[in-house]
């Protein structure tokens with residue numbers, strides 16, 4: 001299917017599951033993230049079909065330099081996936097200032113940095129697919145996730161405009177919108193969830209990273225569609241679009 005993929009955030013969680021399914025399909029995969037230890041563990045799991053490079057996507061200059069070096073060494077990727085991101089839930093007044101800046105820098109600016117780094121190479125090759133990662137919280141604002149939702153709405157807006165902009169170059173853009181997914185990042189996120197958010201989530205679908213990765217692989221094979229919403233969350237996505245008042249009742253913070 002794809003010859004070569006760069007997976008940013010590919011050392012853990014959803015990104016690692018995507019990398020693993022790409023390797024299984026015969027794609028040469030480069031996983032990228034900050035921590036050398038996580039990258040080493042990922043490559044040990046992925047086997048000889050994968051290589052790793054360290055990069056912090058919040059740093060535009062380094063991201064571009066790492067991508068340029070990889071392209072010189074291995075060639076232009078025909079698939080770029082970025083899942084690098086995190087959620088720090090909490091009511092707006094309680095969110096640490098570094099996480100307000102951190103989520104914007106990682107989830108939104110980091111996504112833009114990755115795309116700006118790869119775009120000249122994809123444009124020159126005249127083909128390729130870019131997958132960004134939003135969230136179900138990028139389709140509907142969830143209480144306790146004000147800043148996170150803002151970044152993930154931003155990823156969708158960015159990706160939609162990008163898709164229309166790069167179409168003449170033969171480049172396709174998709175956005176992955178996972179629901180709650182059992183990953184190391186989700187474990188960390190759960191430590192900060194207000195009790196009301198945890199209670200409201202009891203009825204929400206929770207997937208494995210492999211299920212989310214499979215949904216993406218299926219969408220890539222179909223070669224159409226923009227938002228990739230895994231099975232189990234499609235009804236919610238439809239309700240968000242067509243029954244906003246029902247969704248508002250379901251997602252609003254309970255009045256004490």
Ligand SMILES: NC(=O)c1ccc[n+]([C@@H]2O[C@H](COP(=O)([O-])OP(=O)(O)OC[C@H]3O[C@@H](n4cnc5c(N)ncnc54)[C@H](OP(=O)(O)O)[C@@H]3O)[C@@H](O)[C@H]2O)c1
Pocket residue numbers: 008009010011012013014015032033034035036038039055056057058083084085086087106107110133134135136177178179180181182183184185186
């Ligand atoms: N899990 C969920 O419930 C869920 C639901 C909806 C959307 N999402 C979204 O899906 C994506 C992946 O989530 P996940 O749960 O799989 O997260 P995760 O388990 O924490 O994995 C995140 C990956 O991104 C890398 N990363 C984080 N910050 C980075 C940075 N500044 N530069 C480069 N790499 C960075 C991490 O490695 P290093 O720490 O080594 O950098 C790791 O490989 C995120 O964008 C998240 O918002 C997740």
